[in-house]
Amino acid sequence: MRVALAYLSIVLLWATTPLTIKWSGEGTGFIFGVMSRMTLGTVYMLLLLTLRRQQLPMHSKAKRTYFAVATQLYACMASVYWGAQFIPSGWISVIFGLSPFLTAFFAAIWLKEHSFSVGKVFSYLLGLTGLTVMFSSALAINRQAVYGMIAILIAVSIQTASAVWVKRIQAKLPATTQVTGGLLFALPVYLITWVIIDDAVLPPSLSQLSFLSILYLGLIATTIGFVLYYYVLIHLPATTVGMIPLISPIIALYLGHSINNETITLKIIIGTVLILTALCIHQFFDRLLAWFFKPKKGVTAP
Numbered sequence: 001m002r003v004a005l006a007y008l009s010i011v012l013l014w015a016t017t018p019l020t021i022k023w024s025g026e027g028t029g030f031i032f033g034v035m036s037r038m039t040l041g042t043v044y045m046l047l048l049l050t051l052r053r054q055q056l057p058m059h060s061k062a063k064r065t066y067f068a069v070a071t072q073l074y075a076c077m078a079s080v081y082w083g084a085q086f087i088p089s090g091w092i093s094v095i096f097g098l099s100p101f102l103t104a105f106f107a108a109i110w111l112k113e114h115s116f117s118v119g120k121v122f123s124y125l126l127g128l129t130g131l132t133v134m135f136s137s138a139l140a141i142n143r144q145a146v147y148g149m150i151a152i153l154i155a156v157s158i159q160t161a162s163a164v165w166v167k168r169i170q171a172k173l174p175a176t177t178q179v180t181g182g183l184l185f186a187l188p189v190y191l192i193t194w195v196i197i198d199d200a201v202l203p204p205s206l207s208q209l210s211f212l213s214i215l216y217l218g219l220i221a222t223t224i225g226f227v228l229y230y231y232v233l234i235h236l237p238a239t240t241v242g243m244i245p246l247i248s249p250i251i252a253l254y255l256g257h258s259i260n261n262e263t264i265t266l267k268i269i270i271g272t273v274l275i276l277t278a279l280c281i282h283q284f285f286d287r288l289l290a291w292f293f294k295p296k297k298g299v300t301a302p
Helices: 002-024 030-052 060-083 089-096 099-110 118-141 143-169 175-198 208-221 224-235 244-260 266-292
Strands: none
Touching: 002 030, 002 089, 002 208, 002 224, 002 244, 030 060, 030 175, 030 208, 060 143, 060 175, 089 118, 089 143, 089 244, 089 266, 099 118, 099 143, 099 266, 118 143, 118 266, 175 224, 208 224, 244 266
C-alpha cells in the first residue's frame, strides 16, 4: 500500500510541477521563482541531513558528483523556468517524456551501454517525429513558443546527461546527500544570476498563487518527490517506474487545459501520442521480442 501511494504521488508530482513552475514565475520573474525554490529546497535538505545525523562527504568523487547534480539543478531548471514563460505548461511534461531516449543516447556514449537495438532506434525516430509535430504547432503560435520549446529540450538534455554523469562517477552516495551537495553548489550561482539579471531586487508584489507554487516546488517537488522516486525505484521493477513518463504528460496537459485555460490543438495531440507511443516501444518492444523468440521449455533447437 505504501509503495502504491508513493508511486501515485510521483505521478501527480510530475504532472503538476510544470503548471506550478509557470505560476511561480508569474509576476516574480523566472529567476526569482527558481532561486527561491532552490533556497527552500536547500534549507529543507540541510535540516533533513541534520535530523538524520548524516555527514556531507567532501572527497574527490563526492565533489564531482555534487558538481554534476548542480549542473542539472542550475542549467536544467533555469532553462525550464525561462522556457515556461512562452509555452503551455503541459508541453513541458510531454517534452520531458523524451528523457528515456536521451538517457539511452548518453549512456551508449559514456557508459558503453547497448541502446541501439531495432526497437529502440524505431522509438527514437518516432519520438523525433512527435517532437517535430509539436515544433510545427509552436510555430503556429509565435517565434517565442519555438524558443520556449528549444529551452525545454536543452533542459531535458542537460538533465539526462547529468544523470549519466553521476552514474559514471560512481561515488555511491545516498540520494539525500547528492541532492543536498548539488543544491549547495548550485545556490550561489543562482544568487549571482539573480544579482546580474534582477539586481537582487525583490518582486514588488507576490500573488498568493505564486507564493504557494514556490512553497510547493521548494518543499515538496524538489525534496519529497526525489525521495519518493528513489523509494519506488527500490521496491518496484524499473519497467513499472518507467511508466511514469507515459502517465504524467496526459495529466499535465489536462490540468493545463482545465485549470489554466491552455489550448490543446490537434497537432499537440498527435505529437503527444507519437512521443508516448515511442516511449512504449522503447520500454517494451525489445522485451516482447525476446520473450516471443525465447525457446520454449522442452523444445530444443534443431
